[in-house]
Amino acid sequence: MNRFRFTRKQLAIPYMVFLLLFVVMPLLVIIYFAFTNGDGQFTIANLITFFTNANTMGTLVYSAAVSVVSTLTCLLLAYPAAYILARGPWKHKSVLMMIFVLPMWINFTLRITALKEMLSVLEENLAYYPFWNTVIGMTYDFLPFMILPIYSTLVKLDDSLLEAAADLGAAPWQIFLKVTLPLSVPGIVSGVMMVFLPSMTNYVVLDMLYNSTYIMGSLIGSYFSADDWHNGSMIALILLTIIFTVSVVAGRYEDENMGNRGGALL
């Protein structure tokens, strides 16, 4: 019998073809476009342009500044919140947590619209503090994504470790610094990843808050509008490099079985 026999493995084939065509191929095309010019000839001019042009380098620096400050702000707000939620005497922790993450189900452009309307009343003119408005916008947008992973590591924390530390004579602040904080590093790393990378690329937040300065994502947007596929691809490639470097480095500090279940507790 040479008949076709169905096995479960074969189900992987359509998905593999799909990934190959629409995930791997686009990346290869990006690399090809990044290193060629309009005539299809190999060139590193796009790379040189990026690293020698004062504007694009300025964008990289500004982008990094927005990301770092937004991430720190998120962390400083999210850690205490997650700590209080996870370690506090609450009866319905998961319901409380749900209230904190509920806003992220609302379309982010509508949420930023709401923030913009409020900020423009408070500040009269959004143009006075473009940088800080952007930081507020990113924080507003991404805060739940920082709270969630920190909360999930803290809520799993073994109480007996804290009791042991207390029995061995550690003061509460020592317990926090030497036991709780180190054990919550995987959550912090996940949270930082979820805020740091999007704040380099989510240029819609800047656009909507009338900050006309570029971040890395805006460069892709502007090359796209100008049909400049080659320089656009170079920016995409640089972003890809940053993203994958950060992911690989961060991956080492992350809890092995954290990956999939940040939200599992809800």
Next chain:
Amino acid sequence: MKKGISCIFLILMLLFLYVPVIILAVYSFTDAANIGVIHGFSLENYKYLFTSPELLSMIGGTLLLAVGSAVLATVLGTIGAIGAFYAKTRTGNCVNVVNQVPVVNADVVTGFSICILLIVVMGVDKDSYIPLVIGHVVLSAPFVYLSVMPKLKQMDNSIYEAALDLGATPAQALFKVLVPLLMPGILSGFVMAVTLSLDDYFISTYTKPATFDTISTYVVNATKGSQTDVKTALWALSTLIFLMVIALVVFMNLSSNKDVARGKEGRRSDKI
């Protein structure tokens, strides 16, 4: 005392997260064109929202795209996960790694790269909606895959074998045994796919036909424009979505379907 400070901190955080949305909700029921001035009660914004053909077709299009791409993503992601789970270890690992690429990648890069491949290189017409749908499936299928995979790992493999021994064909065993067992994971993947598509801005901008708008792209364009009635009608839309999200969350907590409740939170957590 300590509990008091904790409570105040949490309340301040909730105010930060909710006040903008709530202010917008309150003003959506007035005839004010700007926040700040107190005006009379009015349902004008809601009337505009539900009678403007432009807004209605935009909302309809967004929903259709979200559901359509989510169905495709759910089918692809589910069979992908089943196949990869039972494939040779090396093949399975390969699929796992490539599946992670769109999850970790920035949406701007994903959207731009799909635009270059499909529209610039292959010359697919944007107006055919094909790049847009493919883009959204690329965005969400990996999350379906990630939510089905743990269910496969938890599952007792002998159930499938038993079905075969009892005379089921492999296809019957798949649809009558395997798929029902994986249903919670498949459903939560589907919900995730819908929310991802609804929230997406970047992939849509780079792949959509010029005349088509999703809620996100429409809102961003509207902020740049100066049409007051559209602007305030969007406040009404934001309020409706806010209320629907609350209703959905309450409903899910009541029906205690934890797997669906994971929906969106999974998204960024899965990004790692």
